[in-house]
Amino acid sequence: MIKVVGLLFFFLSSSVLALDVSLHGVDISLGGFLQGNYTPRIVDGNDFILAEERFQLKLEASYSGVSIFTKTDVFYDAVGNEVGFDIREAYLDYFSKLWDVRVGRQIITWGVGDLIFINDVFPKDFAAFFEGRPLEYLKKGVDAFKFDLYLNVISMEFILIPIFERDTLPSPPRFIIFDPFSQIKDREIEEPKTNLENTQIALRLYRNILGFDASLYIYKGFFLIPAVEPDNLASPTKLILFFPRLAVYGASLQGSVFSGVLSLEGAYYDSLDDRNGDDPAVTNSQTKFLVGFQRELWRDFTAEFQYSGEYMYEYGEYLQTLPPGFPKQDRFRQLMTLRLTQFLRYQTLRLSFFAFFSPSGKDYMLIPEVRYNITDHLWAALGANIFGGKETTFFGQLDKNDNVYIVLRYEF
Amino acid sequence: MRKILCSIVILAFPFFILILSHLSYSQANLPADEIIRRSQAAFYYPGTDMKAKVLMKLVTKDGRERIRDFTMLRKNLDKEGGEQRYFIYFYKPPDVKDMTFMVWKYPGKDDDRWLFIPAIKLVKRIAASDKRSSFVGSDFSFEDVSGRDAEEDNHSLLKEEMFNGKDTYVIKSVPKNEGSADYSYKVSWIDKESLIPLKEEYYDKRGELYKVFTADVVKEIQDFPTVTKRTMKNVQSGHRTEVTFEEVGYNNGIGDEIFSERYLRNPPQKWIR
Numbered sequence: 037m038i039k040v041v042g043l044l045f046f047f048l049s050s051s052v053l054a055l056d057v058s059l060h061g062v063d064i065s066l067g068g069f070l071q072g073n074y075t076p077r078i079v080d081g082n083d084f085i086l087a088e089e090r091f092q093l094k095l096e097a098s099y100s101g102v103s104i105f106t107k108t109d110v111f112y113d114a115v116g117n118e119v120g121f122d123i124r125e126a127y128l129d130y131f132s133k134l135w136d137v138r139v140g141r142q143i144i145t146w147g148v149g150d151l152i153f154i155n156d157v158f159p160k161d162f163a164a165f166f167e168g169r170p171l172e173y174l175k176k177g178v179d180a181f182k183f184d185l186y187l188n189v190i191s192m193e194f195i196l197i198p199i200f201e202r203d204t205l206p207s208p209p210r211f212i213i214f215d216p217f218s219q220i221k222d223r224e225i226e227e228p229k230t231n232l233e234n235t236q237i238a239l240r241l242y243r244n245i246l247g248f249d250a251s252l253y254i255y256k257g258f259f260l261i262p263a264v265e266p267d268n269l270a271s272p273t274k275l276i277l278f279f280p281r282l283a284v285y286g287a288s289l290q291g292s293v294f295s296g297v298l299s300l301e302g303a304y305y306d307s308l309d310d311r312n313g314d315d316p317a318v319t320n321s322q323t324k325f326l327v328g329f330q331r332e333l334w335r336d337f338t339a340e341f342q343y344s345g346e347y348m349y350e351y352g353e354y355l356q357t358l359p360p361g362f363p364k365q366d367r368f369r370q371l372m373t374l375r376l377t378q379f380l381r382y383q384t385l386r387l388s389f390f391a392f393f394s395p396s397g398k399d400y401m402l403i404p405e406v407r408y409n410i411t412d413h414l415w416a417a418l419g420a421n422i423f424g425g426k427e428t429t430f431f432g433q434l435d436k437n438d439n440v441y442i443v444l445r446y447e448f
Numbered sequence: 449m450r451k452i453l454c455s456i457v458i459l460a461f462p463f464f465i466l467i468l469s470h471l472s473y474s475q476a477n478l479p480a481d482e483i484i485r486r487s488q489a490a491f492y493y494p495g496t497d498m499k500a501k502v503l504m505k506l507v508t509k510d511g512r513e514r515i516r517d518f519t520m521l522r523k524n525l526d527k528e529g530g531e532q533r534y535f536i537y538f539y540k541p542p543d544v545k546d547m548t549f550m551v552w553k554y555p556g557k558d559d560d561r562w563l564f565i566p567a568i569k570l571v572k573r574i575a576a577s578d579k580r581s582s583f584v585g586s587d588f589s590f591e592d593v594s595g596r597d598a599e600e601d602n603h604s605l606l607k608e609e610m611f612n613g614k615d616t617y618v619i620k621s622v623p624k625n626e627g628s629a630d631y632s633y634k635v636s637w638i639d640k641e642s643l644i645p646l647k648e649e650y651y652d653k654r655g656e657l658y659k660v661f662t663a664d665v666v667k668e669i670q671d672f673p674t675v676t677k678r679t680m681k682n683v684q685s686g687h688r689t690e691v692t693f694e695e696v697g698y699n700n701g702i703g704d705e706i707f708s709e710r711y712l713r714n715p716p717q718k719w720i721r
Contacts (some may be wrong), residue, residue, distance in 0.1 A: 054542065056539070063717075063721075067542055067545060069542075098717065129714070131714065136714065142569070143567075143568055143569045144569060145568050145569050145570045148573075171568070172567035172568050174568075175568045175569075184710070186705075186710050191709070191710065242709070247560065249573065249709070290573050291560075291573075292558055292560055292576075295558055295575075295577035296575045296577060297573045297574070297575045299573075330573075330574075330575045331575050331577060332575045332576065332577045332578045332581065333578075334578060335578050335580050335581050335582075335630075336578075336581050336582060338575055340575075379581075379582070379585075382506060382582060382585045382586070382587075382687065383582055383584070383585030384514075384585065409543070411514070412514050412515055412540070412541035412542070412543075413541065413542060415543060445543075447541075447542040447543050448542055
């Protein structure tokens with residue numbers, strides 16, 4: 037009862053918190069949310085993958101061409117039994133006539149894929165995605181310097197990331213996951229040090245060509261998913277997790293075709309530390325591509341299909357050097373997705389279905405979801421993450437983590 | 449004698465044409481197609497550009513209200529009936545705050561639409577084939593907000609009558625392609641003077657009235673008749689949407705560059721405030 041009264045009091049006070057004012061020419065805006073997010077596992081026992089309450093505060097202040105933005109979360113996680121604090125974004129913007137600068141922790145999203153990332157080389161939290169958090173938690177901020185230049189002929193986005201931030205992958209104890217080195221408990225993570233040489237560089241050039249949004253991308257940095265190497269292959273006692281160097285050269289195109297939206301994207305992944313393909317720990321060079329088509333089939337109903345592929349170079353070397361007993365990756369991995377979205381009741385009710393399916397690995401992930409906007413301030417979502425396939429495949433390894441998630445968010 | 453007759457006929461011919469054309473003019477005044485075209489120009493195209501703060505109130509049958517609060521910028525690239533660009537910045541509700549939405553509208557072709565989702569800094573292109581889809585969950589469809597091609601319907605003048613103290617044309621519009629609209633026909637009361645639609649009645653496929661548009665307040669702003677308060681009511685469900693336009697300004701000199709990815713990501717403070 038006290039809890040309920042507390043929550044009510046909080047809601048009332050937070051409504052007061054929401055703010056849009058102008059003081060001495062400084063525009064200040066305050067907003068945020070209070071959220072409960074609960075994800076019970078639905079196979080193999082009835083534990084929770086996630087059970088947390090979270091409070092987010094967004095603050096923005098701007099004054100003639102300069103603005104600061106911060107987004108900070110405080111949360112209580114009942115599964116890990118911890119109270120945490122997370123600066124999601126905190127940056128300073130300077131806007132000029134032809135160029136802008138953004139410095140600080142920022143989220144950057146590149147590419148035209150829907151949950152398929154080819155030229156989006158920025159860190160992601162896949163664990164958050166698989167444990168039923170709202171989609172925005174899939175993206176992690178980077179501490180970076182971003183420079184934007186806008187010319188008539190072309191626009192440019194230039195990014196320097198001096199501080200390395202890796203992807204967050206699903207891991208025990210929250211996730212039950214296939215691990216070829218499960219017997220080795222001693223693990224050491226070697227992240228690239230912060231120095232000039234290790235500064236990641238990303239460049240995007242873009243413009244509209246005949247109604248199509250066209251972009252070119254270049255990245256030089258690291259794989260954000262670690263390579264795993266035992267200290268000794270014969271009798272390993274310790275695992276070293278490190279991040280090999282990577283360069284990516286890509287392009288994308290998106291525009292209206294056949295009463296829908298066509299998306300094309302491709303990139304060459306140059307595995308700088310394993311160009312020969314003979315280091316079993318390091319991913320070989322690859323070509324990745326996707327083709328997507330999205331169309332509104334009837335009123336408030338949209339369907340989107342994507343087909344993507346990853347082709348591995350030096351496959352012969354890969355097979356020769358792959359340690360015995362290790363799951364073998366396909367030379368050509370394919371992945372298809374389908375997204376269906378129907379809005380009902382004046383768009384307060386959203387029914388959606390998302391499916392990943394790999395024809396090469398025969399693994400899949402299904403995400404049905406119902407979201408209802410109870411009021412302008414309060415929404416609830418109920419969904420599920422269902423994984424399937426062989427234990428050694430990408431989604432199959434998560435098979436024991438099928439879950440149902442509930443999100444209840446009060447936004448102000 | 450024949451000569452005289454002949455010359456009379458020749459001389460009278462232009463007068464005859466004049467009388468005939470005048471007769472047809474006073475009968476229909478303007479053809480219905482032309483009235484609709486001019487009405488759309490007055491309603492959707494005034495000025496070279498427009499800026500407005502828009503407040504939408506979505507009200508259910510039992511009186512529950514939801515709010516959509518946004519700034520809308522519009523720019524005409526050509527003259528009336530041509531290409532247009534729209535830019536929308538959302539203030540409310542909180543779950544869409546700071547979102548921006550951009551439309552490049554082409555006559556006779558699907559729009560290009562983009563949405564910027566600030567939480568993940570994502571610019572997303574949106575498929576726009578069905579213009580009947582609801583605009584931000586309101587009773588207005590995309591077509592109601594940015595206009596339907598006049599050529600998609602057959603228009604006929606039913607009558608001329610006084611409506612709310614205004615002299616109006618009453619025009620019936622029937623979609624040429626049945627599947628292209630929710631209505632089987634629409635009846636519009638168009639003010640003869642301002643050419644603004646004062647009321648529209650939409651009839652469903654069974655011929656029953658289901659949606660009613662009313663221009664509740666029309667004001668002259670910079671010499672352009674402007675509907676500053678309008679309502680779309682679904683008479684079958686009881687749901688309605690009331691829209692108020694504030695701080696309306698025309699011919700502001702909004703540059704073409706505003707309608708681009710740059711400003712979608714970083715809304716132009718000068719214009720959206």
